[in-house]
Amino acid sequence: MFKKIVKRIELWYSNRNWASKRKYLIKKGAVIGEGTRLNCKVQAFGTEPYLITCGNDCLFAGGVSFITHDGGIKVLNTLNKFNGRRMSKLAQIKIGNNVYIGQNAMIMPGVEIGDNVVIGAGAIVTHNIPDNVVAVGIPATVKKSIDEYYEATVNKKLFCFEGHSAEEKERILTEAKKKGVI
Numbered sequence: 001m002f003k004k005i006v007k008r009i010e011l012w013y014s015n016r017n018w019a020s021k022r023k024y025l026i027k028k029g030a031v032i033g034e035g036t037r038l039n040c041k042v043q044a045f046g047t048e049p050y051l052i053t054c055g056n057d058c059l060f061a062g063g064v065s066f067i068t069h070d071g072g073i074k075v076l077n078t079l080n081k082f083n084g085r086r087m088s089k090l091a092q093i094k095i096g097n098n099v100y101i102g103q104n105a106m107i108m109p110g111v112e113i114g115d116n117v118v119i120g121a122g123a124i125v126t127h128n129i130p131d132n133v134v135a136v137g138i139p140a141t142v143k144k145s146i147d148e149y150y151e152a153t154v155n156k157k158l159f160c161f162e163g164h165s166a167e168e169k170e171r172i173l174t175e176a177k178k179k180g181v182i
């Protein structure tokens, strides 16, 4: 009971901000590059964070999860398929540099994601994803190149909030909403 309370406090403390999340996960053996920011909780890295490698300048949205083990092997264990031994099935996950992973996406065991990649919201990534692409869906497949994503994005209504406070951002967006431009 005492251990559980200590663990809960440790997790709450670690989830305060980007720096505290990164520090906690590195302490747990994950490799997390410079400038990588986690909007998901540290729990997203599961029970084997030391099997996860992330490059620099990545951003992971809320609800993202990294799965490094296949709990399904429990069924084979119960069927005694391994001569009385309970086996585990694990694989590492490798994420490149400058990767964005959208809300609630799931990265499955053994997956490698290249550099300059966008993973769409809700994707389940079961196979490797190459450099410079946008991948979406279940299972995730390449939807377009990063250059095509740029072409599609540059003509959309974009905003720059650099140097703005949260209040200024809210004012700008509320105004845009009133004008019907967003």
Ligand SMILES: CC(C)(COP(=O)(O)OP(=O)(O)OC[C@H]1O[C@@H](n2cnc3c(N)ncnc32)[C@H](O)[C@@H]1OP(=O)(O)O)[C@@H](O)C(=O)NCCC(=O)NCCS
Residues within 6 Å of the ligand: 061, 062, 101, 102, 103, 104, 118, 119, 120, 121, 122, 123, 134, 135, 136, 137, 143, 149, 152, 153
């Ligand atoms: C993947 C993503 C970057 C694509 O952006 P985009 O290129 O501007 O997307 P578009 O709206 O032009 O859609 C392009 C196609 O991809 C599909 N698509 C877009 N996002 C998708 C997603 N998350 N899952 C499945 N399909 C998706 C669209 O339906 C469309 O399909 P079509 O060509 O058959 O019509 C974006 O949709 C996304 O998921 N961003 C992450 C959002 C997020 O998680 N935000 C969290 C807060 S930070």
